[in-house]
Amino acid sequence: MLEDGNGVPEAGEETGGLRLGIDTGGTFTDAVLLDERDRLVARAKVETTHGDLLRGITGAAEGVLATLDSGDAIRFVGLSTTLATNAVVEGRGGRAALVLIGFDRGLLRRGRLGEILGGDPLVLLPGGHDAHGRASEEPDPAEIAARLASLAGRVEAVAVVGRFAVRNPAHERLVARILRRRLGLPVTCSHELSGALDAARRAVTTLLNARLLPEIRRLLDAVRAYLRGRGIAAPLLVVRGDGALMRVETALERPVETLLSGPAASAVGAARLAGLPDAVIADMGGTTTDIVVLERGRPRLSARGARIAGFETMVRAIELETVPLGGDSEIRRRPDGRLVIGPRRRVPLAVLGACHPQAVEALRSQLAAPPREFDGLFGLREGRWAADGREEARLLSLLERGPVPLTEIFDRHGLRSCFEGLAKRGRVRVAGFTPSDAAHVLGRQRTGCVEAARLGAALEARRPVGGGTPAVQPVELFARWVFELCEQATARAVAAAALRGMEEEPDWLAAGPEGILGRALNPAIPPPARNLLEMRFRLMRPLVAVGAPAPLFFPRPAVYLDTALLVPEAHAVCNAIGAVVGELARRVTITVTRGAEGDYLLHLGDPPRRFADFAAAVAAAERAARRRARALLRREGVAEMVVEIERACDRARLGEGEEMVLEARVTAVARGRPPAAAG
DSSP: OOEEOOSSOOTTOOOTTEEEEEEEOSSEEEEEEEOTTOEEEEEEEEEOOTTOHHHHHHHHHHHHHTTSSOGGGEEEEEEEOSHHHHHHHHTOOOOEEEEEESOOGGGGGSTTHHHHHTTSOEEEESOOBOTTSOBSSOOOHHHHHHHHGGGTTTOSEEEEEETTTTTOOHHHHHHHHHIIIIIOOOEEEHHHHOOOOOHHHHHHHHHHHHHHHHHHHHHHHHHHHHHHHTTOOSOEEEEOTTSOEEEHHHHHHOGGGGTTHHHHHHHHHHHHHHTOSSEEEEEEOSSOEEEEEEETTEEOBOSSOOEETTEEOOOOOBOEEEESOOTTEEEEEOTTSOEEEEEEEOEEHHHHHHHOHHHHHHHHHHHHSOOOTTTTOEEEEOSOOOOOSHHHHHHHHHHTTSOEEHHIIIIISOOHHHHHHHHHTTSEEEEEOOHHHHHHHTTSOOSSOHHHHHHHHHHHHTOOSTTOOOOOOOHHHHHHHHHHHHHHHHHHHHHHHHHHHTTOOOGGGGSOTTSHHHHHHOTTSOOOSSOOOOOOOOOSSOEEEESTTHHHHSHHHHHHTTOOEEOOTTGGGHHHHHHHHOOEEEEEEEEEEEOTTSOEEEESSSSOEEESOHHHHHHHHHHHHHHHHHHHHHHTTOOSOEEEEEEEEEEEEEETTEEEEEEEEEEEEEEEOOTTTOO
């Protein structure tokens, strides 16, 4: 289990072998320093600067590096980043062309590929292979070069996807060579990212990777420049979506593999903090809660790959249950008066009041006046941006002096549509009552302005329901209502993740929160007068809760789920810890298929190798996979490693007691500690 040190090392204490871990989360950017014994030497937390991630990264890093005399003591730096995930969710990225070999436009209608491509160029080329790796036709290099010439100056990267390229990548490699030699463009080939069939998902993954190349390069180049300027010559490693680490050079080539990097780092860090082989990990941040099942000390991986914003990819990633529930989630009412948490994030009033005392005075004035629709809500500017048009200029001028009540922005200045449009683009934010404010009212948290939280609770408690008269409710009672609702939602989310981990759909959990299921997840709810049946849930693994709000919101859900709860001492920075305690890992999958003539084809390249015997083909595949996985990990700088072999086989029944092998997949996984952390 990772130990929590006392901050700055004592005089004379050895500080060699320090590791700097950095995580850019949705709300905060964290940094930690760990020594060679996994002790936490220093930690820092700053607000994430979404418009410029580097500002938050350098701010957090400076917070821990201030404890050192120089950067020479840093052995390596680990980074987990939300950049790729946020770029896909928000539809951002560089302009990338899609080159399809042996496909027609029909592929764009599958897997939302056309939606990702948008208005970027599409080039259709002849060629491709069949399922046995045989070329349907051999493309002419001169013709290909002529067709690709139109891309010059129009795009920043190119995605190349060939028909059955996982069986024979020769045509993808030919096109990539021409693009690099003639146009000097970065190229992503689909066979380099996955060896699995499913052309649409392979194309989606490849195109996303190409679009992410410019953004990830800008961030990682800036981070490397900052480290050099700080005198840190240590290698920079990046967390992949499966929790393993990779060299920055690999991340620059395969940025799509950083999808879900942040939640993966959290799972790895929580696993190390907990010291448990099997557990359920819940990471609550400001906006969302991520739940991961830990098995044999590692996060369970998704069978199909990362799914982001509805796009299905072939990126190996943790199996993640994400719910819109966090300490900074919005609190709103339905027309029937029921409270709803999320999905949007609010700046807590306790935070707002601590930074802007004028907001407290505005809350007092609102409470003294008759209720209005947007009482207790404020608008704030997010980052630095230039106004586009007269209305944006008016709003920008209004927000220059700090937070402004939404009633003033909407009613007095008539800027509601402008504000809401900018909010969707992330240029303005809303402050309002949140679960964190409820914790301040109840005396469970004291980091912000308690008076602002209490005033916000009073405004929310008196809000009219369904057009009726304002309700009258003590602020403590309302805050307890919000807090208990958060606890119930947390218990429900953990139960749903456990059910999905058992490959059962948890949709029925959403039904009847006040009925028997609600009481099963919250035994404190009074039963009905005629109570004939009760049920209870029991989580069969310990619950490890991390994230800054973890101590507040998880104790009671653990009781509801009848399980042990562990909140590690360093729970608030476990993502940054996960960025440096993980291992380097590389996977190589080699496929053996049944040939058209009854033989077996080993797909190592162009052309496939033929075997008369299935066992001999699989043995050759295993040797080749081991060799390639070791070579890839050695490129990452790892000398000592462990190689594990995974096998999967698809068979067809021919008759009673008879089977025929259709395909076998042999995967070698090489794992090892980063050189600077070894020993």
